[in-house]
Each structure stands twice: as C-alpha cells, then as structure tokens.
Amino acid sequence: MPEMMKIRARKNKRHQDLKRLVAADPFTTDQELASKLGVSVQTIRLDRLELGIPDARSRIREVARDAYEKVKSITESEVIGELIDLELGESALSVLTATADMALAHSGVIRGHHLFAMANSLAVAVVDAKVALTGSATVRFVRRVRVGDRMVAKARVTEISGRRHTVSVAIRVGADEVFTGEFAVYAVEDT
Amino acid sequence: MPEMMKIRARKNKRHQDLKRLVAADPFTTDQELASKLGVSVQTIRLDRLELGIPDARSRIREVARDAYEKVKSITESEVIGELIDLELGESALSVLTATADMALAHSGVIRGHHLFAMANSLAVAVVDAKVALTGSATVRFVRRVRVGDRMVAKARVTEISGRRHTVSVAIRVGADEVFTGEFAVYAVEDT
DNA sequence: CGTCCTCTTAACACCTGGTGCTAATCTAAG
DNA sequence: CTTAGATTAGCACCAGGTGTTAAGAGGACG
Structure with missing residues (x-):
C-alpha cells in the first residue's frame, strides 16, 4: 500500500481504482473489493456510498435485467x-x-x-x-x-x-x- | 385452489406451472412464486429441490453471466x-x-x-x-x-x-x- | 504544542432471500 | 384402519448487504 501518499490523494486514487474494478467486473462483492484494494470492507461501503455505486446484488440484477430485455427485444418480437x-x-x-x-x-x-x-x-x-x-x-x-x-x-x-x-x-x-x-x-x- | 384434484395431480400441475413461471421470469423469488401458486414458501422450496431449479439469486446471476460473457444473438459477432x-x-x-x-x-x-x-x-x-x-x-x-x-x-x-x-x-x-x-x-x- | 477534522476501522442490530433440519398435520391410497 | 406422501411451520444458519454509533490514526493549522 502507498503509505507515503497523502491521505486525501490515497483516497482519490482508491476511488478511481474502485470505479475501474466495478466497471470491469460488476460481480465483485465488497469483500473481494476490500482485499483487492487493501482496505476494510467498511471503507469500501463508504466509498460506494460517496461514489453512488450500488451493491453487488443490484449490479448483477441490473446486468441481468438489461440482457433480459435486450434478448427479448431481438428474439421475441415478431416484428x-x-x-x-x-x-x-x-x-x-x-x-x-x-x-x-x-x-x-x-x-x-x-x-x-x-x-x-x-x-x-x-x-x-x-x-x-x-x-x-x-x-x-x-x-x-x-x-x-x-x-x-x-x-x-x-x-x-x-x-x-x-x-x-x-x-x-x-x-x-x-x-x-x-x-x-x-x-x-x-x-x-x-x- | 383446485381442492377437488387428486393430491398427486395437483402437485404435478404445480410443478409444470412452476417451471413455466420460472422460465418466463427468472427473477421471481420463492415468496412471489408461493403467492402466485397459492402454496407456502416451504412447498416452493421443496418443489425447486425436486425439479432441480436453483434459487432466484443464482438464476439472476446466470442470466447476467450469460449476457456478460458470450453475447450471442444476431448482433455482436462478425460472422x-x-x-x-x-x-x-x-x-x-x-x-x-x-x-x-x-x-x-x-x-x-x-x-x-x-x-x-x-x-x-x-x-x-x-x-x-x-x-x-x-x-x-x-x-x-x-x-x-x-x-x-x-x-x-x-x-x-x-x-x-x-x-x-x-x-x-x-x-x-x-x-x-x-x-x-x-x-x-x-x-x-x-x- | 494541543486541538480539530477527516479518514479508517470496528461492532452491533437488522434486512432479503435463501439452506438444512426437525416436527406436526392432513389426506389419500393400500 | 394404518401408513406413506404432501404440505406447512419453526428454528438456526448463511451471504451480502444497510444504518448507526463509536473509537483510533493521521494530518493541518493556529
């Protein structure tokens, strides 16, 4: 972990990393994110709150919802x-x-x-x-x-x-x- | 509820309905299935067990996984x-x-x-x-x-x-x- | 130097949507 | 009538969260 970094800068970097990680794999839970970023689960939760990132289950549901609608529209409409x-x-x-x-x-x-x-x-x-x-x-x-x-x-x-x-x-x-x-x-x- | 039906036939019918419901909407929870089919949540759980239907969260995850990895359909591959x-x-x-x-x-x-x-x-x-x-x-x-x-x-x-x-x-x-x-x-x- | 503020971590109760297990009914079929 | 299958219920537990309160760990700054 970059301990020499200023506290605020460290937080900012982590926020960027967090967004990147979640975008790359929406299925990642707070636990996994915490261990990947080297902070506690609570910190991840606070970060998500600040960044407006929903929890893993919601993210998964969203992906599924999108896909389901899309497949339906291509597949199930007669026209x-x-x-x-x-x-x-x-x-x-x-x-x-x-x-x-x-x-x-x-x-x-x-x-x-x-x-x-x-x-x-x-x-x-x-x-x-x-x-x-x-x-x-x-x-x-x-x-x-x-x-x-x-x-x-x-x-x-x-x-x-x-x-x-x-x-x-x-x-x-x-x-x-x-x-x-x-x-x-x-x-x-x-x- | 069809109370005049024989118990076994009723169960069979419910199993068919259950499969249909889950196929039509994988996002349905046991609670919702139970109220739709007019039985208790426990019964739904036993039915799912018998029929090998995974729980709602797994079903949602599966839909999301499918969509996320191999988008098939008409659109995304060159051939x-x-x-x-x-x-x-x-x-x-x-x-x-x-x-x-x-x-x-x-x-x-x-x-x-x-x-x-x-x-x-x-x-x-x-x-x-x-x-x-x-x-x-x-x-x-x-x-x-x-x-x-x-x-x-x-x-x-x-x-x-x-x-x-x-x-x-x-x-x-x-x-x-x-x-x-x-x-x-x-x-x-x-x- | 002390003090204050932000960041971080922790602990506790609670939520949803489940699992596994045991037990009590109830009904239909042998 | 007895018995096996079907149904329902209650309990403890799980993952992956939420909301809240509280307690240290750094800085920043007068």
Whole structure:
C-alpha cells in the first residue's frame, strides 16, 4: 500500500481504482473489493456510498435485467422495429433506430441483414394469415445506413395469387431510400 | 385452489406451472412464486429441490453471466454462426445450430432473416477486402428450418469485376438444401 | 504544542432471500 | 384402519448487504 501518499490523494486514487474494478467486473462483492484494494470492507461501503455505486446484488440484477430485455427485444418480437401501422393484406409501416450493435466493427455502417430482418418481418406481418413464411426475396441496399439513423420501413402487398403474396418493402432514412426489396411470402395454416 | 384434484395431480400441475413461471421470469423469488401458486414458501422450496431449479439469486446471476460473457444473438459477432473454413476471395463455410429464439412463435420454424443473416455475413466475410458491403441479393428459402437443425452454409465467389463481387451462398441441413442466395458484395476502403 | 477534522476501522442490530433440519398435520391410497 | 406422501411451520444458519454509533490514526493549522 502507498503509505507515503497523502491521505486525501490515497483516497482519490482508491476511488478511481474502485470505479475501474466495478466497471470491469460488476460481480465483485465488497469483500473481494476490500482485499483487492487493501482496505476494510467498511471503507469500501463508504466509498460506494460517496461514489453512488450500488451493491453487488443490484449490479448483477441490473446486468441481468438489461440482457433480459435486450434478448427479448431481438428474439421475441415478431416484428423487428416498432410496428406503427398495419392494414392486414394491404400495407404496413415500422420504425427502427440503428444502434451501435447493428454496425460493422469500427465503420459505423449498419450491416445489411438488419435491414433485411426489418423488411422481412414487416413483409411477413402484413400478410393476412395465421402463419406466413418467406419463400424468396430480391433486395437492394441502396445507401449505407449509419448508427443513429432512424429507419422507416413501408410494406405494400402488390399481388396475391393463392397462398403466394408479393410484398414490396422500402426502407427510408429521412427522404433517402436506403433499401428496397420484393418478398414472396406464403400463407400457411399447418405448422 | 383446485381442492377437488387428486393430491398427486395437483402437485404435478404445480410443478409444470412452476417451471413455466420460472422460465418466463427468472427473477421471481420463492415468496412471489408461493403467492402466485397459492402454496407456502416451504412447498416452493421443496418443489425447486425436486425439479432441480436453483434459487432466484443464482438464476439472476446466470442470466447476467450469460449476457456478460458470450453475447450471442444476431448482433455482436462478425460472422453469424461459426466460421469453419475461409479462403479469402474464393470460398467460406460456416455452421449454426438453430435455437428456439430464432423461431417464429409456436411454430418452431426458423424465421427467414436468420438464414439471410448467416448467408450475408458469410458472403461479406469471404470477400478479400478490408471492408465489404452488400449491394443487393436474391434469395430463396427452399425448405423450412426447425429448431435444433444444424445449418451449414457454403459461400463461393463466382465473379469479380472491379469492386463488385458476386457470391453464391447455399445453406444445407443434412443433405437438404434449405436456402440459396446470390449476393452482390462491394469492396470498400474508406468508411 | 494541543486541538480539530477527516479518514479508517470496528461492532452491533437488522434486512432479503435463501439452506438444512426437525416436527406436526392432513389426506389419500393400500 | 394404518401408513406413506404432501404440505406447512419453526428454528438456526448463511451471504451480502444497510444504518448507526463509536473509537483510533493521521494530518493541518493556529
């Protein structure tokens, strides 16, 4: 321990270390933090209080909560993005804001399959059937989409012949068209 | 409470309900479970013991751990699935096992954009360039893929003209072709 | 020099969400 | 009727905390 340090400076350094440790591993308990920083558990508690750092269980709960919501949103929603308007069998509209985790590493450009997913899920949603599956698609990535861009997708059913629905989807960012696609979606009753 | 039920049947039903509740929300404590199921906390504890369900704190920790370490989902890896083989500018191969969160609700059929994402990311990976972006694609979903299916994707660069690369991707489950696609991928240097 | 103030550590009671154990009921099935 | 399984209860204990009070250990400063 740096005993030669002035008392105030030592405390400050410890606070920095504490923040770093907690950020690096939110699962660390006060006990572990105390032994890592060479002070008593009580000191850690006071430090956390000063710095507004919640206790380990809360930190863990938070991580779990975040992850749980996130997984749910990617996984469990039938439509990628927010469904704004839906006229079954006719047209539909959804909105999605591009986030950093949709981007290609370091470039800030959104990866194509996120646009595809948004368009595809909207195309499936607009079809008036219990279950609908995409049969084929032709898509064009017209312009690059970047982190923070607000994407608006519009789907229109252009043709129905039997179980086959042709759906046109366009995604815009502001006035710019960034994606267009034509989806052949099939209505299905049985699994 | 269903008092007319036979005791054993009641217990069985409660066990099913318990599993369902815990799966739906891992954050639920014994207290909450007890009141939801109309039995005492002790009964819940015994049930958890029988069913091998860990306590709430462990469940939360697990969720947090999972999220913290291996963020899977669509977003965070450069190639969706596991990249098995890669010959830059020529061909590539990846493998992905379909999980329940990729499926359409209740049907067990994997949603198309997961196949697209697997194929697209492989197509981008196979192109020999610092950064590559998909310009357009034509895809066919040949057969339904179900939860548990092991998908193998093969990508082959079929044509290069300037920065434009044409990549053919096929995904198979066992011997069956489930997806084919043709991707136009553009090599880019600047962002 | 003494005094004062901050930092640090300690001790105690309490909280939540559990575990392990023993014991008392109660019910249904043999 | 007897007995085994299901349910509930009470008790001591645990981890990882909170809040409070109290007591030393350094400085800083008149």
